[in-house]
Each structure stands twice: as C-alpha cells, then as structure tokens.
Amino acid sequence: MPGIDRDRDLEKAVFARARRLAAFLQPGVKTRLSIDVRVLLAHLASASGEAGLAALVRHEIRSRFAQLSSAQFNLLRFYVLAKLTRILSSPAILKKRLEAMNDMSEETSLRLQMMMDRRSKIMQMLSNIMKEISRTQDSIVQNLK
Numbered sequence: 001m002p003g004i005d006r007d008r009d010l011e012k013a014v015f016a017r018a019r020r021l022a023a024f025l026q027p028g029v030k031t032r033l034s035i036d037v038r039v040l041l042a043h044l045a046s047a048s049g050e051a052g053l054a055a056l057v058r059h060e061i062r063s064r065f066a067q068l069s070s071a072q073f074n075l076l077r078f079y080v081l082a083k084l085t086r087i088l089s090s091p092a093i094l095k096k097r098l099e100a101m102n103d104m105s106e107e108t109s110l111r112l113q114m115m116m117d118r119r120s121k122i123m124q125m126l127s128n129i130m131k132e133i134s135r136t137q138d139s140i141v142q143n144l145k
Contacts, residue, residue, distance in 0.1 A: 007123065011089065014126050018082035021075060029065075033076065036060040037083045044084075044118055053118075054125065057081065071136055078129045081122055088119035 022030065039060055043053070061076050062068070068076065087093055
C-alpha cells in the first residue's frame with residue numbers, strides 16, 4: 001500500500017523535525033504551545049471542529065506570541081500541528097484525551113473516528129508547512145551565495 005507507506009514516511013519526517021525544533025524551544029514557549037494543542041484538540045472534538053482549523057491555529061499562536069516573523073510563526077505552527085498529529089496518530093492516547101474531556105463513551109467513539117479522519121488533513125497541512133520552511137531555507141542559502 002504505497003499511500004500508507006508515504007504517510008508513514010511523512011509522519012517520521014514530521015516527528016523528527018518536531019523533536020529537533022523542541023530542542024531549541026524554551027520551556028515557557030513549549031508550555032504556551034501545549035495550551036494551543038489542547039485548544040485545537042477540543043476544537044477538533046467539537047461538531048464544527050473541521051471548520052477553520054488553519055485560522056484557529058493562526059489565532060492561537062498569534063495571541064500567545066505577538067511579535068513573530070513569518071519564519072518564526074511557521075516553525076511554531078509546525079510544532080503545534082506536529083504535537084496535535086502525534087496525539088491523533090495514537091488511537092489509545094486520543095481516546096484517553098477525549099475521555100478526559102468528560103465525553104460519553106458512545107460519543108467518544110464517534111469523535112475518535114472523526115478525529116482520525118481529520119488527522120489526514122492535518123498531515124497535509126504539515127507537509128505544506130515543511131515545503132514552505134524548506135523554500136525559505138533555500139532562499140536564505142541562495143541569498144548568501
């Protein structure tokens with residue numbers, strides 16, 4: 001199944017880049033970004049969770065970090081979406097998080113399925129952000145030459 005292998009390769013690349021990025025982030029920044037992850041998870045668990053995810057990510061990050069360059073914003077957006085994807089990639093962790101939100105068990109299973117469906121859309125967003133970061137890095141290298 002080539003689609004599944006490609007998705008796993010993308011996941012590995014995303015999670016590896018997120019780990020490298022996490023090594024550079026200060027603990028206070030990670031804490032504020034964790035709040036963003038919780039807000040996004042609650043948003044995705046709601047009935048209207050799919051609508052406006054990109055706008056919500058933008059709003060949450062901008063509200064916690066007022067003065068960011070475009071490159072800094074992309075890195076933080078990537079980190080938040082990678083953390084969210086990590087949660088969505090593990091059905092056991094996702095179910096535990098949803099149950100912690102005091103959902104009923106039938107509703108939890110429906111939301112679990114809905115969240116797994118939305119995971120693929122988030123992976124696409126992460127792929128696009130990785131491409132944008134790469135283009136920015138390539139542009140910086142070209143400017144140095």
